[in-house]
Amino acid sequence: MLKLPIYLDNNATTPMDPRVLEAMLPYFTDHFGNAASRNHPFGWQAEEAVDYAREQIAQLINCDPKEIIFTSGATESDNLAIKGVYEMYAQKGNHIITATTEHKAVLDTCKHLEKLGARVTYLQVNEEGLISLEELEAAMTPQTILVTIMYGNNEIGVLQDIRAISAIAKKHGALFFTDATQAVGKVPVDVIADGIDLMAFSGHKMYGPKGIGALYVRRKNPRVKVTAQMDGGGHERGMRSGTLNVPGIVGLGKACELARTDMEADTARISAMRDRLERELLTLEESYVNGSREHRLPHVTNISFKYVEGEGLMMGVKDLAVSSGSACTSASLEPSYVLKALGLSDDLAHSSLRFGLSRFTTDEQIDYAIGHVKEAVTKLREMSPLWEMFKEGIDLNSIEWAEH
Amino acid sequence: MTPISNPASVYFDNAATTPLDPEVLDAMLPFMREHFGNPSSIHGHGRKVRAAIENARKTIAHFLNAAPAEISFTSGGTEADNYAAFGSIRTLGLKHAVTSKLEHHAVLHTLEALAKQGEIELSFVRHDAQGRLDLAHLDELLGTHTRSFVSLMHGNNEIGNLNDIEAISGICRTHGAIFHTDTVQTMGHYRHDVRQLGNHFLVGSAHKFHGPKGVGFLFCNSEVQVQPLIHGGAQERNVRAGTENVYGIVGLAKALEIAYRDMDQHHQHIQALKERFIARLRAEIDDVQFNGLSAEADQSLYTVLNVSLPPSDMNEMLLFNLDINHISASGGSACTSGSNIGSHVLSALGCDPNRGAIRFSMSKYNTADEVDYAVAQLAKMYRKVPA
Numbered sequence: 001m002l003k004l005p006i007y008l009d010n011n012a013t014t015p016m017d018p019r020v021l022e023a024m025l026p027y028f029t030d031h032f033g034n035a036a037s038r039n040h041p042f043g044w045q046a047e048e049a050v051d052y053a054r055e056q057i058a059q060l061i062n063c064d065p066k067e068i069i070f071t072s073g074a075t076e077s078d079n080l081a082i083k084g085v086y087e088m089y090a091q092k093g094n095h096i097i098t099a100t101t102e103h104k105a106v107l108d109t110c111k112h113l114e115k116l117g118a119r120v121t122y123l124q125v126n127e128e129g130l131i132s133l134e135e136l137e138a139a140m141t142p143q144t145i146l147v148t149i150m151y152g153n154n155e156i157g158v159l160q161d162i163r164a165i166s167a168i169a170k171k172h173g174a175l176f177f178t179d180a181t182q183a184v185g186k187v188p189v190d191v192i193a194d195g196i197d198l199m200a201f202s203g204h205k206m207y208g209p210k211g212i213g214a215l216y217v218r219r220k221n222p223r224v225k226v227t228a229q230m231d232g233g234g235h236e237r238g239m240r241s242g243t244l245n246v247p248g249i250v251g252l253g254k255a256c257e258l259a260r261t262d263m264e265a266d267t268a269r270i271s272a273m274r275d276r277l278e279r280e281l282l283t284l285e286e287s288y289v290n291g292s293r294e295h296r297l298p299h300v301t302n303i304s305f306k307y308v309e310g311e312g313l314m315m316g317v318k319d320l321a322v323s324s325g326s327a328c329t330s331a332s333l334e335p336s337y338v339l340k341a342l343g344l345s346d347d348l349a350h351s352s353l354r355f356g357l358s359r360f361t362t363d364e365q366i367d368y369a370i371g372h373v374k375e376a377v378t379k380l381r382e383m384s385p386l387w388e389m390f391k392e393g394i395d396l397n398s399i400e401w402a403e404h
Numbered sequence: 405m406t407p408i409s410n411p412a413s414v415y416f417d418n419a420a421t422t423p424l425d426p427e428v429l430d431a432m433l434p435f436m437r438e439h440f441g442n443p444s445s446i447h448g449h450g451r452k453v454r455a456a457i458e459n460a461r462k463t464i465a466h467f468l469n470a471a472p473a474e475i476s477f478t479s480g481g482t483e484a485d486n487y488a489a490f491g492s493i494r495t496l497g498l499k500h501a502v503t504s505k506l507e508h509h510a511v512l513h514t515l516e517a518l519a520k521q522g523e524i525e526l527s528f529v530r531h532d533a534q535g536r537l538d539l540a541h542l543d544e545l546l547g548t549h550t551r552s553f554v555s556l557m558h559g560n561n562e563i564g565n566l567n568d569i570e571a572i573s574g575i576c577r578t579h580g581a582i583f584h585t586d587t588v589q590t591m592g593h594y595r596h597d598v599r600q601l602g603n604h605f606l607v608g609s610a611h612k613f614h615g616p617k618g619v620g621f622l623f624c625n626s627e628v629q630v631q632p633l634i635h636g637g638a639q640e641r642n643v644r645a646g647t648e649n650v651y652g653i654v655g656l657a658k659a660l661e662i663a664y665r666d667m668d669q670h671h672q673h674i675q676a677l678k679e680r681f682i683a684r685l686r687a688e689i690d691d692v693q694f695n696g697l698s699a700e701a702d703q704s705l706y707t708v709l710n711v712s713l714p715p716s717d718m719n720e721m722l723l724f725n726l727d728i729n730h731i732s733a734s735g736g737s738a739c740t741s742g743s744n745i746g747s748h749v750l751s752a753l754g755c756d757p758n759r760g761a762i763r764f765s766m767s768k769y770n771t772a773d774e775v776d777y778a779v780a781q782l783a784k785m786y787r788k789v790p791a
Contacts, residue, residue: 042732072649211648
């Protein structure tokens with residue numbers, strides 16, 4: 001028996017893997033110590049668990065365990081990386097390069113820094129969602145201290161050419177930060193091979209707990225430093241104070257370990273389901289995949305259904321938990337700025353759905369989703385005068401609508 | 405590699421962190437299993453957890469006599485303290501701040517950093533050798549500066565001193581100063597009424613009252629509006645971006661609910677343990693003293709006892725010796741990560757460095773037998789060697 005609604009919003013958050021919860025449980029009530037307590041076993045146990053998690057994480061992204069700074073989540077990591085670099089490298093310059101399709105955590109932080117005197121370049125993306133390496137190169141100046149480009153986009157799943165981007169940043173002496181919240185645990189991320197200087201990610205996007213994230217900060221070639229954004233006990237090598245969230249950290253560590261061991265098998269299964277879902281939904285006339293299909297996360301597809309009204313579409317697919325924009329902005333009715341950046345009209349942006357699959361998604365759920373979406377779109381179009389006009393061969397773009 | 409197992413032991417370090425109450429864990433578990441949605445999602449999975457967060461906010465507001473909109477969730481006490489300080493100083497353009505040398509590092513280092521960057525002038529309220537604040541000096545400092553930010557804690561985490569925050573709040577009101585009080589050690593242990601207190605900020609950290617780590621909150625009086633510390637999303641009405649730590653928030657509210665429900669009973673129980681501790685130590689060890697006001701029942705936290713032991717060769721090995729006897733306590737604050745430097749609070753009080761200092765901090769889970777056991781171990785160490 002299929003349980004409804006079916007959860008296909010795994011870019012917003014993922015269910016926690018039971019194996020992760022299992023690993024966390026002892027650290028709530030039994031091994032509850034403060035990892036900063038130096039004088040007794042409760043503290044040592046907690047510290048040991050934190051160190052072990054650091055190793056699990058380091059193995060997944062190929063870094064040194066000492067290069068991991070724990071935070072409350074990716075948003076805090078994004079803030080710490082960008083503001084921390086801006087303050088630490090103020091002597092060198094004030095220029096930051098990012099892209100218009102970044103997550104709000106990056107964009108809002110950049111906008112905040114602009115008020116404090118930063119100069120920020122926002123690179124456009126092409127209809128695939130990719131930035132132009134030539135434009136990046138042209139935007140670099142001697143004052144450029146940071147290039148911040150996300151690894152995989154949260155709305156369309158597009159994977160940027162991280163190695164080429166980091167090489168350009170390095171060539172011009174700037175640091176490279178990537179918000180890899182959607183990518184870590186889903187695709188192989190190797191901070192050395194990818195040339196990453198700083199990287200943000202979080203637990204709850206990869207079957208780990210909410211309220212925990214990390215920032216990778218490179219220690220060699222070059223040695224990167226960030227100014228702390230929260231002062232206190234000097235935890236996390238002085239870069240992030242506050243009592244460590246031990247169960248959360250244990251959970252993040254376990255999630256990383258599982259990602260490393262299960263990624264290949266998970267990806268094969270999930271991408272096959274994603275491809276089938278996409279193939280079936282594209283049999284609907286006038287439906288389009290948003291963003292690059294070639295350079296993309298394996299579990300995401302974002303599809304626009306033309307001539308379908310957005311709110312009606314969300315109501316029509318009520319058996320699915322999906323998103324019509326980024327989860328972090330979906331409470332508002334603004335069209336997605338990411339889809340608009342690809343060149344979509346407001347209408348087409350509103351009539352798009354993001355499907356995010358997980359390791360817990362089943363073939364049966366995908367079968368149901370395919371039928372459900374097809375039915376909803378077909379029904380909505382039957383009621384749509386625009387669809388009728390389109391079917392009659394009228395070019396809707398040629399019509400001048402009168403105010404009335 | 406698996407973490408080492410937990411020995412049978414006596415835990416007297418509850419000011420560092422407390423064990424999670426199993427009742428709290430039970431409240432959190434459904435949100436770790438079936439209700440896993442992102443509260444910003446508009447579908448059912450999201451709405452379910454959004455409702456849980458808003459209920460938690462209401463619960464906390466209710467206990468503090470605050471409006472739900474005045475409560476913002478954070479990753480803990482440190483973030484909340486930072487947020488109060490940075491937020492009000494930068495948003496309101498305050499140029500002067502007052503604190504004391506006895507504050508927690510989350511306040512002290514934050515204000516010192518702002519002073520170092522030249523954003524504020526920082527003054528310290530004088531205190532006596534027991535850590536009593538000189539409120540006349542506070543009044544004078546506020547009188548000689550235009551609008552100030554004042555951050556003075558309610559209960560001291562090391563020596564347990566309770567400050568008269570109502571009096572402080574009154575002085576701040578008179579001078580139009582913004583008053584933040586770090587209530588991390590008193591939240592869940594004492595009742596707070598923000599309307600009666602009239603302060604601008606106070607904070608809570610769940611893991612100090614049997615809630616989960618990684619979550620806390622800031623009360624921000626609706627009289628003041630402050631800029632966010634963390635940008636990037638409309639969560640927490642734009643003041644704190646980032647996907648909410650749903651189970652943490654649920655656990656925080658549950659822990660506070662239990663704390664308020666059982667407060668009188670626990671207060672009585674722990675107070676009795678503390679009195680027993682003091683009486684037994686005085687009976688067993690010559691020249692035992694107590695740092696700060698921690699032996700004064702009405703002027704200190706009932707959860708914290710800071711013991712000053714006579715000069716002895718044992719002092720260096722004090723915590724080590726307790727540890728081999730399975731007693732967990734603290735020499736200073738546990739919040740200074742990775743450092744072995746002495747307590748800044750005891751230094752500020754001018755405590756004799758030749759005397760040993762140890763902090764016992766108690767919770768509802770401690771027993772009279774544990775107190776007796778700890779005193780017996782200390783008595784063994786400090787027993788006079790017969791000539």
